Amino acid sequence: MLLKLLMLAMTISSIIQLLSILTVPVTHTLKLAQNDNYSFGVFGYCNKTTNFCTNIKIGYQTITSDSNDYAFTLPSLAKHSITTILVVHPIGFVFNSILVICLGILLYNERFLYSKNYIMGLLLLSWICFILCLLGFLVNLMLFIPNLCLLGWLNLVSTILIVFTSSFLCVLRRTAFLKEYQSLYSDNNIYIENDDIVESDNNHPNEFMLYHIDEHTRHID
Template sequence: MPSKSRSVIFVLLTLALIFQIFPTISIPVVDRIYLSTYNGRKFGVFGWCTAKSSECTSPRIGYEILPLNGTTEVASLFLPSRAKRSISKLLIVHPISLFFTFVLWTLALALNMHNFGQSRKILAGAVLWSLLTVLLSLLSFLVDILLFVPYLAWPGWLVLVSTVFIAVASSMMCIIRRAVSLRKYEKLRNRDNVELVPLRFSNVNSNSSKPTASEGVSDTQESAAWQHVAPDQPELVHRAV
């Protein structure tokens, strides 16, 4: 497979990695990036903030309902989709998916090197890892849809684009692995053909020089003579048998 295909895989995974960074660093890590805004609140992966005063909860997994600025939050009106607040703990898949994407990105970088790019084991590992990465990225998007539809902001839609890029890169890795396997198989087959040519000629010469029974050599003596063929001539042993 041309190196251009490996470069395309690296570019796709680089974009996918960047797109998954945005939702992971959303509110309360970065004030201007959020997954959704609803009822005076902005939601991120690790918490939420008020839209007016920008007062935020402490970073944690799962949303907690706290009275900010002297107001009391109503649980039924907390999330845009009316989903249960306990589902917000599933947002942990965002940093997990980001980690898997980063590892896949490093594997794609290694595939652009000649020593690693021709290894079928590394290619097989990259393909299997990419399948897990696709599933985690898709799960991240589904969690965002479940919690924030129809008020999902642009970082959440970037996760969908990232999933598509990873899926395309995974498919291209499968094609590269198949191409490398076929190329190595062709080399082995061509090398075997080159080695078999002199062996066949050797068999012909051995047949012409082998004594026959008409020359006074018995079948028992003939078999005993062929059993003492040197071990470095397997073609003659095979012929004798």
């Protein structure tokens, strides 16, 4: 049940990040932010009035033309350079997808369920996903606040879901560690008990043989 919840959380997180990637100009319906007639996405922006969209590329192009289609500029050139960091959205989606696949393997193959090394790998991967997703949300805030749309805010939900997943992966790793410790402790106890029996027999071989002869004699009588 817990693994299914983790799968659901990470699937929702991945879908949110995928929708962020599919914003304008990749599609004309989804957007991270909107200001006047302009809609903004990860790879560019569109002007609804003129039906103009920038080319799909990393970072917004700096506008110098006098054309109405190219009249928009962000408030500062510094923000134009920040738009290149929006690339963390597709990178985060890739890492999220890998984590979902690995969780699926964990769900359908119980052999990895108590492997602390495998779970530790998932935990490290979830931390990378968290950093990328949080960075993407912070870039959204720096660029588009206070014009951030619902999809832009949903990146915060995606970050929270990754934190939820990381927390429970820590619990799973602790469970795997305790399982391995109990298994080793049980094996050591059996080994110690067997050594004690052998040592006892070797120290008192005559008493051990006389005891069994006496028991056998009583049984015959």
